[in-house]
Amino acid sequence: MKAYKIGVLPGDGTGPEVVNEGLKVLEAAASKFDFKYELSHYDFGGDRYLKTGETLSDSAIEEFKQLDAIFLGAIGHPNVKPGILEQGILLKARFALDQYINLRPVKLYPGVDTPLKDKGPDDIDFVVVRENTEGLYTGCGGFLKKDTPDEVAIQTSINTRKGVERCVRYAFEVCKTRNKTKNLTLCGKTNVLTFAFDLWERAFNEVGKEYPMITTDYAHVDATCMWMVKNPEWFDVIVTDNMFGDIITDLGAMIQGGMGIAAGGNINPEGVSMFEPIGGSAPKYTGQNIINPLAAIAALQLLLEILGERKAADSIEQAIMYVTGEKLESLAAGKMGYSTSEVGDLVAERLSK
Ligand code: IPM
Ligand code: MN
DSSP: OEEEEEEEEEESTTHHHHHHHHHHHHHHHHHHHTEEEEEEEOOOSHHHHHHHSOSSOHHHHHHHTTSSEEEEEEOOOTTSOTTHHIIIIIIHHHHHTTOOEEEEEEEOOTTOOOSSTTOOTTTOEEEEEEEOSSBGGGOOEEEESTTSTTOEEEEOOBOOHHHHHHHHHHHHHHHHHSSSOOEEEEEEOTTTOTTHHHHHHHHHHHHHTTOTTSEEEEEEHHHHHHHHHHOGGGOSEEEEOHHHHHHHHHHHHHHTTOTTTOEEEEEOTTSOEEEEESSOOOGGGTTSSOSOOHHHHHHHHHHHHHHTOHHHHHHHHHHHHHIIIIIOSOSSTTOSSSOHHHHHHHHHHHHHO
């Protein structure tokens, strides 16, 4: 029987509540699909930072390297200056574990409202593959003459051939395994960012030669935003850099029904990956048992899929679709018609059937 070591980092706000529901579903999946797991809990987050000044310790990173996957709840605390926890925990883990892919499925489930008029589940089903360790996120830059009238701030986008190529290749692989149009779109800005996206375009075209079964096209990032709203059905897989990926995946989250459902993976295909609901810590809903746990459950689904537990992942997705289609009144916190833990129960029970 396969056995997995899973790190659990519930984090701040409603993170622990939604992670609990994810773990409930994990337990149900393990007994149904015959795998074992062992959990290691970590209490990194805002409260620990406020007490100890520590965000994510180097020794924890070393421990993470021994795990098979990490399940993250939410990072963000009302009493901690924005940026500290994001950089100290989330970005630190992404970089230290070289999680060079950010994988964001954008799929509208049955019964879920999308703000896009006349679009339904048949129209909204694509995946964004975002580069996750380079671009504008490396912290490369600095100030000159700070706090003077002559101040200069520079923030450089780093695009290495190796980093771009491995990201693009991963996107082709994702596209190959999907049952859609087998089309990969490169999203960039070749008309203005003539160095960075020149490299991207060349890497994309060259790697594309290895995948004759996949058609390719290109869209500028601004046009991509327009098409995601007007014709989301055009997309199968989109690959893009870190910053553009950050922006278009939030647009994607909204068209698939919002923070209650959107999940993502920070993936190192050769190493340890980390999965998270993308909603944030929602401090105002903390402790009320009203937050929607489906995004965390979807993150757990993605975790199992990447670990290779395909059947378990598919069944969890089916169970989520049953719950959105047949049970929930809304995905919004407090309006689901069920509590947080009841939604977790619904998914777990459906899975166990
Ligand atoms: C995301 C988040 C992070 C990012 C923040 C919290 C640093 O927005 O995962 O998309 O910008 O990557
Ligand atoms: Mn983001």
